[in-house]
Amino acid sequence: MQGDDQDLRTQDLPQVLVIKPPPLLTLFEDKFMSSKFQLLKAWESTLPLDQFLTTYAGSVRAVLCSGASPITLDIIRLLPSLQLVVTASAGTNHIDLNECRRLGIAVANTAGVFSDDGADAAVGLLIDVLRKISAADRFVRHGLWPSKGDYPLGSKLGGKRVGIVGLGDIGLAVAKRLEAFGCTILYNSRKQKPYVPYPFYTNVHELAADSDALIICCALTAETRHMINREVMLALGKQGIIINIARGAIIDEKEMVECLVKGEIGGAGLDVFENEPNVPKELCELDNVVLSPHRVVFTAEGFIAACELVVGNLEAFFSDKPLLSLVIDE
């Protein structure tokens, strides 16, 4: 660790490569980072990335990334001294984990930090879709209440069967909340979880068939890409609701839009999309859909906690201590 010298030379600070700034860096760099690390900011250079890395990043041991700046095989190959990838996200689908594993490069994320916030958001979206909160708010703001009278009925939460896709930290936090609303919880994940009281389904199609709503809380991997496809959505049914706070690509978005437009599923609450920030325009015209700009799962408090965890991981690494949130592939 560095001393408290006023004249710290930045060359003495450990170097951390940043290819493109994660959102939390923009918000918290001054507060958390500048005094502890020398950030090698690739995006500020006019050089093409591969040249920049070859010229400046030869001795870089740690890189800070996020979903916006993937750590691909090609990038890893240009960083011969790389030993740590820290991502400012829970998701790791933007990192070539196989290559990291092969080369003994550790990966740390911010898992756990957003679990409660993510669960709050998922439940908020579900209540909104079922009880039409945003649609009714639009109705009132457009001055329609006096002229058109009562807004159409929503649907009760209690008694609904909610299928959670991916029962990790976020999924468990969702389940705990929805139980307080009187929902029945079912789930699907790669493996059945011991000591969990909810019925387990081996595949998401069967889960959908027995559910009134699906809440997507799992990681995006090769297996889960487009896992929520047309068959799953038809199994969910015309009254069925999908809530997605995970990754857009877990759902076949084109099929989902068609199912929603044709009324083959009942509604959706979506914080993530396949091609952010682009959202299919058909969705923007539907009243049974609630759309969030990949934001509702985040809070200012959560970002600060994520920042502290990112810094904590980097500090641990540079002082040869165990990482705080090492990603271990199951």
Add this chain to the structure above:
Amino acid sequence: MATDEDGALPIVLVHRPANFHFPFKDRLETQFRLLDPFDSDPPESTHSFFSRHAASVRVLLCVDPEPISGDLISLLPNLHLIVCSSAGVDHVDLQECRRRSIAVTSAGKAFSPDVADLAVGLLIDVLRRVSAGDRYVRARLWARNGEYQLGSKLGGKRVGIVGLGSIGTEIAKRLESFGCAISYNSRKKKPYVHFPWHKNVYDLAINSDILVVCCALTEETHHMINKDVMTALGKEGVIINVGRGDLIDEKELVQLLVIGELGGAGLDVFENEPDVPEELFGLNNVVLSPHCAVATPECFDALEELITANLKAYFSSNPLQSLVEFE
């Protein structure tokens, strides 16, 4: 029109808003003889209809929000029971009922879970900008202007529940699962409740980040949430109202929201529905709901069951459910 009273079906007088045909009227008519002023032909005023049928009326079905005044009640000397269709009974002259020993039943707890669900939904929406974010996306601003504002965490927030009745209890149960710290104000401290009690709503506001208003509207609670209380709640404070519009001094509320002296509000009820102050339409920290807290089909099924059961119970001298207690 025949006025016989010896028909097999017991008589129930109906008092409802003019253009509102309540959904289960047909089913009730299979078990009771419903006398409805708006069905009379030629048309007859409520006053005249009530007077004409007064002798045979012991039960009145009052469909909210149509108010039933002391004057109307005084036209019915044999009235023993008023069956209401809402949880709130502020539209009934309860003093007159108490004076005449007329029992009053409400919707009781039938609606409480659904009201609680909406209250929590409104709170998450305000704190996490769900509807505002949805507007942002629909206006195609995400691609154009980039990241939207961050919202605020629920867990750890201090929630003050104003009125810990059936609805307040359901709200508390839900918000505990989100990690909120619950305290409450009500007329009397509730035994066996572990949440901290504050003897007045001002103290509750000082100690809270969020106020959830879900108590009954009475003379005492009218405009209970006034400027002092809202100022005590603070600039970051959030108010959720699923009770009655008149519980809050709406003019002050709007003013404080507009000048940024209150953090946000989620409102299902207003002082002068369906009119909503237009200043609220331009605010992104406010969520507006057209009195929907009980608007699910299951609520109406539960209500029909309760009303039918109470009418049958009365006519067979069995105990009534959801009796309103007079203070």
